[in-house]
Amino acid sequence: MGVSTSSQESGHGKDGVAVVTVDFPPVNALPVDGWFALADAVRGAGRDPRVRCVVLAAEGRGFNAGVDIKEIQAQGPSALVGANRGCYEAFSAVYDCEVPVVAAVQGFCLGGGVGLVGNADAIVASEDATFGLPELDRGALGAATHLARLVPQHLMRALYFTSRTATAAELHAHGSVWQVVPRAELLEAALELAGEIAAKDGELLRLAKAAINGIDPVDVHRSYRFEQGFTFEASTAGVADRIRDRFGKEADR
Incomplete structure (x- = not known):
């Protein structure tokens, strides 16, 4: 259980690819320490001069279910602050990774999972993958x-306000998912794309990643940090606790 990093062996056509795998049973809802561990793993892989592309993958039924709500309920404000900081670090690590990051997404990709894949450079998804923000x-x-x-702006708003999800096929139609494959073929498909990227010159790839981030029309760091302020406001006002308690009771039924 935790976060692990592995490198592809020479001779498989995937040289220069590192795989960072998340495994927090039962649903990959990450505790505070898990978000920081993920950030460290992605940053470490990107700093390795032998690595030219990172694949972000997960074990289990789904890619990511967001933060560990039970940890926040048990520990209160300190866990909320920790989760906010941990998510910020993990999302930033993916975005700022020195080399391209390919997300391999299966099953549910919710909350913090969307934060991770939204900051990735490319997404390969299984046919059963769904993406959404059940934050409200x-x-x-x-x-x-x-x-x-x-997704486009108005669809983002409708998904956000309703807590509905979008399928991998729908995101593929919008151009944000590169490829949709059967679940059994997910990791191999992600490695195939990563291998194609990693075949490029490593120094030039790093320059290309920095250049593309530099022309991004949205400052993802400042934008997400702004959102987090409202999360904290909802918590201090008691709104968040009321909703989390209700969610916890429903989940235990």
Whole structure:
């Protein structure tokens, strides 16, 4: 359980690819330490001069279910602040990774999962993958910054306000998912794309990543940090606790 990093072996056509895998059973809802561990793993892989592309993957039923709500309920404000900072670090690590990041997404990709893939450079998804922000049903706000990188503005707003999800096929139609494959073929498809990217010159790839980030029309760091302020406001006003308590009771039924 946790976050692990592995490198592809020479001779498989995937030289220069590092795979960062998240595994927090049962649903990959990450605790505070998990978000920071993920950030460290992605940054570390990107700094490795032998790595020219990173694949972000996950074990289990779904890619990511966001933050660990039970941890926040048990520890209160300190856990909320920790989760906010941890998510910010993990999302930033993906965006600022020195080399391109390919997200391999299966099953549910919710909340913080959208923050991760929204900041990735490319997304390969399984046919059963769904993407959404159930934040309003969980007593939180945030990651609209990243959902807006996956779907058009009005669809982002409708998904956000309803807590509905979009399928991998729908995101593929919008151009934000590169490829949709059967679940059994997901990792291999992500590695195939990563291998094609990693075949480029490593120094030039790093320059290209920095250049593309530099012309991004939205400052994802400032935009997401702005959203997080409203998450904290909802918590201090008692709104978040009321909704999280209701969600917890429904989840335990």
